[in-house]
Amino acid sequence: KAYTxxxxxxxxxxxxxxxxxxxxxxxxRVAFERVLPTEVFIDEVEAxxxxxxxxxxxxxxxxxxxxxxxxxxxxxxxxxxEASKLTELGARGNVSDMVLVRESWHLRSGPEATDGKHVVTxxxxxxxxxxxxxxxxFPFARWKWATRPLGFWSQGIPERLQGKQIEINxxxxx
Numbered sequence: 001k002a003y004t005x006x007x008x009x010x011x012x013x014x015x016x017x018x019x020x021x022x023x024x025x026x027x028x029r030v031a032f033e034r035v036l037p038t039e040v041f042i043d044e045v046e047a048x049x050x051x052x053x054x055x056x057x058x059x060x061x062x063x064x065x066x067x068x069x070x071x072x073x074x075x076x077x078x079x080x081x082e083a084s085k086l087t088e089l090g091a092r093g094n095v096s097d098m099v100l101v102r103e104s105w106h107l108r109s110g111p112e113a114t115d116g117k118h119v120v121t122x123x124x125x126x127x128x129x130x131x132x133x134x135x136x137x138f139p140f141a142r143w144k145w146a147t148r149p150l151g152f153w154s155q156g157i158p159e160r161l162q163g164k165q166i167e168i169n170x171x172x173x174x
Contacts, residue, residue: 013144015156015158016036018143023140040057042055048150049150050151050152054104060098070127100122101120102121102122105118114132116135145157
């Protein structure tokens with residue numbers, strides 16, 4: 001599904017400025033997941049020149065899929081009494097049983113450094129053992145529509161056309 005996901009990410013870049021595809025391993029194979037730029041968080045000051053050292057992917061995941069992905073923590077994830085503190089989407093009136101998951105990366109400070117980290121958390125619970133992140137990049141392929149001179153995020157078509165649309169609206173109004 002790489003082409004289908006790639007087309008969706010390209011469209012996301014046109015609309016929001018950035019289209020992102022997360023490259024993951026599933027069942028021993030390379031897999032791709034579409035990621036909305038609204039699900040990715042970085043420190044804007046740290047990324048002023050475009051290269052953040054930390055990144056966080058925050059999204060809602062089905063409770064049962066999450067338990068299957070992290071079997072060592074399945075009891076905590078599935079037991080609503082123990083996991084009552086977990087941020088639940090279902091508690092807001094939805095029929096789905098979703099939990100807010102944060103996946104975080106910290107890049108190494110140098111080629112020989114061992115301070116690169118990766119962890120998955122739900123509220124205050126780490127649902128996997130914090131592991132070393134040995135790469136000098138995040139696991140995302142990213143399309144930029146129009147790069148800004150400063151900062152990490154790009155500019156999409158609607159934002160680029162905003163000034164022209166305002167002028168058209170003024171002309172139509174008069």
